[in-house]
Amino acid sequence: MEHTEFNNDLLQFLNASPTPWHAVNTMKERLEASGFERLDERDEWALEQGKSYYAIRNGSSIIAFRTGKKGAENSGIRMVGAHTDSPCLKVKPNPEVRRKGYFQLGVEVYGGVLLNPWFDRDLSLAGRVTVLDEHGKVQDVLIDFKKPVAIIPSLAIHLDREANSNRSVNAQTDLPPLLMQASETETFSDLLKEQIANESGLKARKVLGYELSFYDAQDAALVGLREDFLASARLDNLLSCYIGLQSLLDTSGDEAALLVCNDHEEVGSVSAEGAQGPFLGEVLERWCGAGKGRAIARSMMISADNAHGVHPNFIDKHDENHGPILNQGPVIKVNHNQRYATNSRSAALYRHISDELGLPHQTFVVRSDMGCGSTIGPLTAANLGVTTLDIGVPQFAMHSIRELIGVQDGFTLYQVLKEFMQREEML
Known part of the structure; x- marks a missing residue:
């Protein structure tokens, strides 16, 4: 090689x-x-x-x-x-956060995450989901949305004048990623069952559990004027x-x-x-x-x-x-x-x-x-x-x-x- x-x-x-x-x-x-x-x-x-x-x-x-x-x-x-x-942001077991018509997911910080770079990035979602299939069998399936499905928007500097000199991140309140504007009837489990069906054709009767992480949707790449570096x-x-x-x-x-x-x-x-x-x-x-x-x-x-x-x-x-x-x-x-x-x-x-x-x-x-x-x-x-x-x-x-x-x-x-x-x- x-x-x-x-x-x-x-x-x-x-x-x-x-x-x-x-x-x-x-x-x-x-x-x-x-x-x-x-x-x-x-x-x-x-x-x-x-x-x-x-x-x-x-x-x-x-x-x-x-x-x-x-x-x-x-x-x-x-x-x-x-x-x-x-280190990453993992989705909580009961994650739905609904505010002003926006649909967000609560996340738990996994490991020693450098948090500030997570803001204003195109985020996707992947991991393992355990489901009850249409035949009553418990199965583990991997999912990967493979496209930007979420973002954590920064607060405008006009509303936080000290953002460049004294910015701290509250892991509980500042980090829930924004997925969409949604009605009260849409649930995260429904989104997961839909994604599982799209990826594998499996019809999940019920989502029993999951371990899911947000990740940067930008592909790994060679960078630098002479491509001296690899970023990922x-x-x-x-x-x-x-x-x-x-x-x-x-x-x-x-x-x-x-x-x-x-x-x-x-x-x-x-x-x-x-x-x-x-x-x-x-x-x-x-x-x-x-x-x-x-x-x-x-x-x-x-x-x-x-x-x-x-x-x-x-x-x-x-x-x-x-x-x-x-x-x-x-x-x-x-x-x-x-x-x-x-x-x-x-x-x-x-x-x-x-x-x-x-x-x-x-x-x-x-x-x-x-x-x-x-x-x-x-x-x-x-x-x-x-x-x-x-x-x-x-x-x-x-x-x-x-x-x-x-x-x-x-x-x-x-x-x-x-x-x-x-x-x-x-x-």
Whole structure:
């Protein structure tokens, strides 16, 4: 895969994945097209060496792996981890808000959302809906309106003279998106049943529940005078999901390799399908059996999650020796208080592979007077006892509705992770 092909395919992946459920479904389709076999957690597994498999939990987390030709307990597993969720606005269970003939939906803030950029954007709506179909069967269906169906209008500056100097956002009162002007008889459930019928032909008798998110209807795009950058929603962290997926798909399959993409990282990872849950450990147990401990002792995890590039307008927000620049390589993330799981040995292996390939890399350490975010890296390292590296592509506007990366860095990380996943010797 070449640089231009990589980014063009990345754009398609991002546009097809407005929610964790859609992202997992997109990955599932690509895995199956490459010969990966689906495993059902409810069934017995009979795994074979040299084969490729995947498992899905809750529709929003996925683990895909190649068993390799030598046995994981003998060669270790080359693991890459990412997360499928992104900060967003999720629709409340009883969402209808009717004022002055306008139809709005109440929303709950999911994760650490940068709220101001959500105003005056064309918004669409997507997610999972659980329905009772016409035959009395409970079904989950994915929906995606794929067009602008809502907007959160700003208050005019004439009515808020301090908007440019002292603007705050009340998540309860300021954020309900405006969908339409509607009569009192139109309901949100009716709109969902109509959309389900339009998308899948399924006639839903009743909407039993949903997990729906608003998202930016503007497609991902290359931007900049020379197209140095790629702008999109959900780069944190669908970019890493895509890189990990492509790395796994393009490996030789000789060595045992695994990709895990967990949901709920943005809210702490405490769920059945989150990184603090048992999903990865249970898959490894069923794969390796009594050899699980030996396999983990020979394994390494690379937790891929985007890093903060040094913003040219806010240079003082970075340590002066650790300000990653876009398009100058992926960023090894270090925090000695274990907000990142990187240690000198795991960082050394990445640097060694990167140097062998002639590819750039950078290092990030947060300013000593600022707090540090975290990733699935420390959680996975603690749960499994596996040597772990935290790394990511540098970006601007993290947790905004539209984020920005350099066009070189994702492809660089892909090349290193591909080599890592098929490397015979790791540590």
